Amino acid sequence: MAAPRELKITPIKNGTVIDHIGNGLSLEVLRIIGVGDLDKDSTVSVALHVRSQKMGWKDIVKVENMELSPRKVNAIALIAPTATISIIRDYKVREKRTVDLPERIVGVARCPNPNCITNRGEPVESEFDVARRRPVVLRCIYCERQMDDFLSHLI
Amino acid sequence: MALKGRDIISIRDLSREEIEEVLKVAHRMIPIAEGSKIDRRLDGIILALAFLEPSTRTRLSFETAAQRLGARCITIADPATSSVVKGETLSDTVRMLSGYADALVLRHPNEGAARLAAEMSDKPVINAGDGAGQHPTQTLLDLATIQEAHGTLSGLRVVLLGDLKYGRTVHSLAHALALFGAEMVLISPPSLKLPDEVTEHLDQLGARVREEEQLHRAVRDADVLYVTRIQKERFGDEAEYAKVAGSYRIDNSVLAGAKQRLIVMHPLPRLGEIAPEVDGSPHAAYFRQAFLGVPVRMALLSLVLKGKGA
Structure with missing residues (x-):
């Protein structure tokens, strides 16, 4: 007889499930989502170090009553490129997709070059193009500096 | 050739054909730059020179280029005398100047400033150096010097010597030389080697690049020796700097075994x-190189503002 399936996180009625987050990166994902901005009735569930057939170990984040903006999805794509995002409506998965890095990444991370014009108080958002996809390397479209350490530069 | 109205921010914005066009027009500008021929094709044009970081040489060469062709210049020569010291953003300065002038030449201490200026300005922006970033007109005048001396840019062996890590002119020049299929030989102190991302970029362009340790050996079969400054502040202690700087010093004994046609830049x-x-040797090309900055900038102004170089 198969072992009973153990439910570690309860299902949500409406909201977003971010699955297949790299092991240990869920807290960064929470920071991107901006938990402080959520509806006070929303529950956020985080599962760390969950067994995964595909990945060995993974993290999962579930957020009630929220759908992610494209900008937040881009930020998640940077730090957790393996993540999948499911939109839940009335307990059912209405949409499921992987995170895709777009050609241009706007307003998600600061340029690591302190002397870059985007770090000098100008009315401009940071903007990067993708110099390399595996592993991801971004290039600032202004100063052309390359960046592969996104965690410490997220806005 | 579609350079009319274009921003010139980085040498990477120009194709090989566009670079060739600029060099061809620059060659025709030489008699005008020397003052032996009069040409007022930019009569009525106002050029804004915003030098928010002082640079006398580049500014005077742009001013000369503009005035030789009949344009007038409005100039911020020193940020201390402009509203920048009151805290005005570059974006506002640029929007104001683009309302006054037909094109803008910008020098700025921050990398990426020229790209931002181009977004803010509805007139063409020419980058005259942004921090440790791009300086495309320097690269164009470097190429003009090589082309004038050798009649071509292809198939040459170019030695790049000195600070290959921080020297922005070298990175842009290496990109352009790769477009033209020149072979590059790199000589630098271990701590000042070409950065990996530049090397990778050159690889992607299919450039032939190799490193060399012996200066004499590199010079022996070179067509161009491009020397850059090694700055004291890159070294922890004075003695180390003096040792490195001394071992890369070019004098007549270093050039003794060189090809007759080698030029030193x-x-x-x-x-x-x-x-x-x-300076007195036939190899010395650096003063000619500085002069060629004028016809190259004349060519660029003419192509960007009028769309023609004839």
């Missing part, structure tokens, strides 16, 4: 990298 100002005794 330097973006200037030099700080002892090239001995004054070399």
Whole structure:
């Protein structure tokens, strides 16, 4: 007889499930989502170090009553490129997709070059193009500096 | 050729054909730059020179280029005398100047400033150096010097010597040389080697690049020796700097075994990298290189503002 399936996180009625987050990166994902901005009735569930057939170990984040903006999805794509995002409506998965890095990444991370014009108080958002996809390397479209350490530069 | 109205921010914005067009027009500008021919094709044009970081040489060369062709200049020569010291953003300065002038030449201490200026301005922006970033007109005048001396840019062996890590002129020049299929030989102190991302970029362009340790050996079969400044502040202690700087100094004994047609180039100002005794040798091309900055900038202004170089 198969072992009973153990439910570690309860299902949500409406909201977003971010699955297949790299092991240990869920807290960064929470920071991107901006938990402080959520509806006070929303529950956020985080599962760390969950067994995964595909990945060995993974993290999962579930957020009630929220759908992610494209900008937040881009930020998640940077730090957790393996993540999948499911939109839940009335307990059912209405949409499921992987995170895709777009050609241009706007307003998600600061340029690591302190002397870059985007770090000098100008009315401009940071903007990067993708110099390399595996592993991801971004290039600032202004100063052309390359960046592969996104965690410490997220806005 | 579609350079009319274009921003010139980085040498990477120009194709090989566009670079060739600029060099061809620059060659035709030489008699006008020398003052032996009069040409007022930019009569009525106002050029804004915003030098928010002082640079006398580049500013005077742009002013000369504009005035030789009949344009007038409005100039911020020193940020201390402009509203920048009151805290005005570059974006506002640029929007104001683009309302006054037909094109903008910008020098700025921050990398990426020219790209931002181009977004803010509805007039063409020419980058005259942004921090440690791009300086495309320097690269164009470097190429003009090589082309004038050798009649071509292809198939040459170019030695790049000195600070290959921080020297922005070298990165842009290496990109352009790769477009033209020149072979590059790199000589630098271990701590000042070409950065990996530049090397990778050159690989992607299919460039032939190799490193060399012996200066004499590299010079022997070179067509161009491009010397850059090695700055004192890159070294922890004075003695180490003196040792490195001394081992890369070019004098007549270094050039003794060189090809007759070798040219020695330097973006200037030099700080002892090239001995004054070399100035009188037929190899010395650095003052000609500085002069060619004028016809190259004339060509660029003409192409950007009028769309024609004839």
